[in-house]
Amino acid sequence: MDNEAAFDKFKSCTVEVLQVKPEQVTPDARFADDLDADSLDLVELVMALEEAFDITVDESELEGVETVEQAFSLISSKL
Amino acid sequence: MLTGWGPSGPDGGTPGRRVAVTGLGVVSNAGIGPERFWEGLCRPPEADERERRVSGFDASAWFGPKELRRVDRSTQFAVAAAEMALADAGEVDPDPARAGVVMGTGVGGLSTLEAQIEILHDQGPRRVSPFLIPMMMANRGAAAISMRLGWRGPCETTVTACAAGTHGIANAARLVATGRCQAVIGGGAEAAITPIGMAGFTNMTALSSSGISRPFDRDRDGFVLGEGAGALVLEDWDRAVSRGARIYAELAGAASTADAHDIVAPSPGGAGAAACMELALADAGLPAVAVSHINAHGTSTPLNDAAEAEAITKVFGTPGPPVTSIKGVTGHSLGAAGAVEAVAAVLTIVRRQIPPTAGLVNLDPEIHLDVVSGSPREWVPGPLVSNSFGFGGHNGSLVLLPPDQ
Numbered sequence: 001m002d003n004e005a006a007f008d009k010f011k012s013c014t015v016e017v018l019q020v021k022p023e024q025v026t027p028d029a030r031f032a033d034d035l036d037a038d039s040l041d042l043v044e045l046v047m048a049l050e051e052a053f054d055i056t057v058d059e060s061e062l063e064g065v066e067t068v069e070q071a072f073s074l075i076s077s078k079l
Numbered sequence: 080m081l082t083g084w085g086p087s088g089p090d091g092g093t094p095g096r097r098v099a100v101t102g103l104g105v106v107s108n109a110g111i112g113p114e115r116f117w118e119g120l121c122r123p124p125e126a127d128e129r130e131r132r133v134s135g136f137d138a139s140a141w142f143g144p145k146e147l148r149r150v151d152r153s154t155q156f157a158v159a160a161a162e163m164a165l166a167d168a169g170e171v172d173p174d175p176a177r178a179g180v181v182m183g184t185g186v187g188g189l190s191t192l193e194a195q196i197e198i199l200h201d202q203g204p205r206r207v208s209p210f211l212i213p214m215m216m217a218n219r220g221a222a223a224i225s226m227r228l229g230w231r232g233p234c235e236t237t238v239t240a241c242a243a244g245t246h247g248i249a250n251a252a253r254l255v256a257t258g259r260c261q262a263v264i265g266g267g268a269e270a271a272i273t274p275i276g277m278a279g280f281t282n283m284t285a286l287s288s289s290g291i292s293r294p295f296d297r298d299r300d301g302f303v304l305g306e307g308a309g310a311l312v313l314e315d316w317d318r319a320v321s322r323g324a325r326i327y328a329e330l331a332g333a334a335s336t337a338d339a340h341d342i343v344a345p346s347p348g349g350a351g352a353a354a355c356m357e358l359a360l361a362d363a364g365l366p367a368v369a370v371s372h373i374n375a376h377g378t379s380t381p382l383n384d385a386a387e388a389e390a391i392t393k394v395f396g397t398p399g400p401p402v403t404s405i406k407g408v409t410g411h412s413l414g415a416a417g418a419v420e421a422v423a424a425v426l427t428i429v430r431r432q433i434p435p436t437a438g439l440v441n442l443d444p445e446i447h448l449d450v451v452s453g454s455p456r457e458w459v460p461g462p463l464v465s466n467s468f469g470f471g472g473h474n475g476s477l478v479l480l481p482p483d484q
Contacts, residue, residue, distance in 0.1 A: 019145035036145075043209040051206070 001079060006053075010072050013048040017041065027069035035068075049075055080256040080332055081362050089361035095256030098330040099319040100479070102168025102312030104160035104266070105422045108133050108305060109408045112163060117426050120434035121455050124408050129290035130272050131305035131410030149210045150223065151188030156308035156415070157220030157268035158227065164264060165228070168312040169324060173262040179232035180221045181251040182310075183243025183267035185414035185469075187217030190273045220268045220308075232260050238414070240469030241376070242335075243267050245417030245477055248311055249333030252477075255313050262318075266310030267418035280304060283343070285380060292411075293438035294377035294404035295384050295450045302378040305410030309418030311425070328425045329480040331462065332363025338472030344382055345468065349390030355474035356394045356464060363462065363478040370400045371461025372433055374424040376468045377404025378411050379438070383468065388446040398449040401456060407437030417467035421477055424465045428481050433458050460484070 001009075011025045018035050031037040037045070042065075046057050049071075055078040065071050080098055085091025105112065108131040109119025124131075138147055138155040141162060150158070161180070165171065171178075191214040198206050213219060218236040225234040233254055237246040244267025251265025280286045280302075287301035311330075319326055336358060338351035345352065360367055373395075376387055391399055405423050412419055427433055432455040439452040463479045 019143070019148070040209040040213075047206060047209075 003076065006076060006079060007072060009052055010049065010075060013052050014045060014068070017045045017048050025068055027067070027072070029068045030066055031068070032066070053079060055079070080252060080330065082253070082257045089358065096258050097316030098252045098255045099314045099316045099324065099326045100311050100328040100330055100425055101171070101314050101319050101324045101326055102164035103327065103422050103425060104163030104167065104310040105308070105419055106133055106136060106156045106160050107307040107409055107412070107419050109405070111136060113167070113422065113426060116422065117430060120405050120408055120423060123437050129303060131303055132272055133307050149214060151191040151214045151219065152270035153184060153188055153268050154220045154223050156270055156306070157182055157266070158223050160266055160268065160308035160310040161224045161264045162227070164310040164312045168314070170322065171262050171312060171314065173230070175229050175231045177232050177259070177261045178228070178230035179251065179254050179260045179263040180224045180230060180234045181237060181247050181254070181263060181265050182221040182224070183237040183239065183245070183247030183414045183418065184217050184220060185238070185240050185243055185269055186271050188215035188219060189271045189276055191215045193273050193275050224264060232263070239473035239475070240471050241411065241413050241416055242467040242469035242473040242475040243414035243417065244309060244419065245421065245465065245467035245475035246335055246473070248330070248418060248421050248477060249335060249475060252313050252330045252333055255315055262312060262314045264310055265313055266308060267415045268308035269413040269415040270306045271413055272304050272306050277304065287379060291438055292379045292407050293440065294375070294379045294406055294436050295388065295443055295446050295448065296439045297441045297443040299379045299381060299384060299443070301380050302406065303410035305412035307409070307412045307415045307419055309415060309422045311418070311421060326482040328428050328482055330477065331480045332359045332365070332478035334358035334362055334476050336474045338474065340472055342472070343470050345386035346472070348393070349386035351472060351474045352387055352390035352466065352468055353393045355476045356390065356466065359464065359476035359478050365462050365478065367395050369462050370395060370464055371459050372400050372427060372463045373402045374420050374427070374463065374465040375402050375404045376466045377406055377436065379406060384443070385445060387466065387468065388448050392447055397447045400449070401433055401451050402448045403433050403451045404436045405434055407439060417465070417475060420465050420467070424463050424479055427458050427463060428479065431458050431460070432456065
């Protein structure tokens with residue numbers, strides 16, 4: 001899967017779980033401030049991403065993840 | 080309504096502040112909103128509705144798309160009924176620290192729990208929703224209402240099975256009567272028509288095998304499962320008058336007793352139910368003879384209706400005041416039922432009519448009550464009693480008065 005296809009998949013999970021518009025899911029968007037996502041929302045998003053990409057993300061890996069870019073790099077590193 | 084008892088019981092107790100009913104909200108298969116609900120109560124239900132589901136309920140009127148996925152159907156009902164009631168009450172505008180919410184429910188978010196247990200089995204624990212707990216917990220409905228309104232007084236949930244809606248309203252009213260709160264939303268909500276709920280009630284032989292809800296009928300064979308929510312805005316009477324509120328009724332008395340007998344069967348002769356009605360009347364300072372109408376629990380189960388009838392006869396004599404059960408239309412909405420029926424009782428005051436007991440064709444010869452059936456009956460103004468009884472031996476009764484009495 002190329003990077004663009006992976007980001008599209010990442011974006012569609014984010015849109016579905018956080019009920020935001022696709023154009024809001026930009027690399028510098030912050031989950032809390034820009035996407036109105038609290039900690040439980042992020043847990044649900046990670047679940048959806050694990051499912052979509054067939055990967056496992058440990059809770060400890062999410063520490064410090066605040067932006068879409070950070071989250072996407074974490075996912076990409078596992079592909 | 081009393082806020083303290085005398086040395087020998089409610090007689091000589093301390094009268095509390097008067098409690099006004101100023102807003103009504105209801106979500107029911109009979110109709111959403113008091114107008115349509117009332118029309119539904121006065122119209123016989125379609126035959127063969129084994130489940131009395133609420134249709135035409137659009138939760139997106141109350142919740143955004145993201146929020147909607149994170150609240151169980153029971154909470155959606157609770158919020159809808161509460162906000163409907165509040166809008167109906169006009170400018171209540173209480174001090175938020177003295178505004179409360181007390182809701183009743185039997186089980187809380189059962190459909191959410193059931194769906195997540197399936198996910199646990201099929202996909203493992205890592206796929207169980209992080210929203211499971213806040214969606215399924217029984218207190219979510221009340222919590223959602225208080226959060227949305229910013230009401231910061233007592234926010235509690237009463238869990239007494241099928242008596243919860245009545246107890247929720249009673250507990251809410253007491254908060255007004257003591258002066259702790261200026262306004263409280265009291266009610267109940269339930270959405271438990273799910274495969275596991277149906278299987279459980281079916282196997283305990285509580286559900287009607289014929290699929291017909293026919294309270295007090297000689298051929299009644301169990302209840303038909305329903306769902307929904309009811310809510311009342313209860314306000315300090317003097318405050319309601321001074322803000323020019325439209326007062327539908329006075330909540331003049333309430334009581335709660337336990338059978339302490341059996342987990343599902345009522346106590347012999349309906350003793351617990353009779354004690355509850357007597358206590359509610361004492362709370363209101365009224366004699367049984369004054370009562371003009373009883374909105375019965377009347378589930379259509381053989382045991383409940385017989386015990387309730389016996390209890391009513393014991394307290395009110397034969398034939399006693401006209402009795403109705405709206406469960407012929409609504410089925411049994413469990414923890415919502417008492418609240419939905421309290422809305423019906425208040426509407427009887429407003430409309431001056433008693434809705435008929437749908438489904439009743441042949442009154443059980445063992446039941447010596449004047450049960451309203453066929454078509455609505457004109458109501459002779461006076462105090463009303465609304466009853467609820469729940470598995471666990473919980474009994475609840477409310478006493479409502481027309482506002483001009």
